Amino acid sequence: MKTNSYIAERNRIVEEHLWCIDAVMRANPRAVRKARMEREDVYQQLALRLVQAVDSYDPAKSELKEHIFTALRAELRFCAAKPGCPALTDFDSGIIIPFEAVRRGCLGIA
Numbered sequence: 001m002k003t004n005s006y007i008a009e010r011n012r013i014v015e016e017h018l019w020c021i022d023a024v025m026r027a028n029p030r031a032v033r034k035a036r037m038e039r040e041d042v043y044q045q046l047a048l049r050l051v052q053a054v055d056s057y058d059p060a061k062s063e064l065k066e067h068i069f070t071a072l073r074a075e076l077r078f079c080a081a082k083p084g085c086p087a088l089t090d091f092d093s094g095i096i097i098p099f100e101a102v103r104r105g106c107l108g109i110a
Helices: 004-016 019-027 029-034 039-056 066-083 099-105
Strands: 087-090 095-098
Touching: 004 039, 019 029, 019 039, 029 066, 029 099, 039 066
Parallel strands: none
Antiparallel strands: 087 095
């Protein structure tokens, strides 16, 4: 169970790194178009992945910014490969989370 202080710290880190989403989208315009989604929807998909990236970060393995950029690029590639981006993929565990579960708030993202 994640504590309120953990969630607050995670959310602070996510907010500080929202610029990474814009940077990935600007650097990969072809992948954004290939996703066949509104730019705002792509942004939202990447924002969810950003939260997961911050949650799964292990400082012993890499720098936070590097981990975030790797996760965001992977999510954008997934969206481009599967137009309409029907599911959010957890690339660290291989688990695919149905997008409807994300919409219903089943991820515990505060």
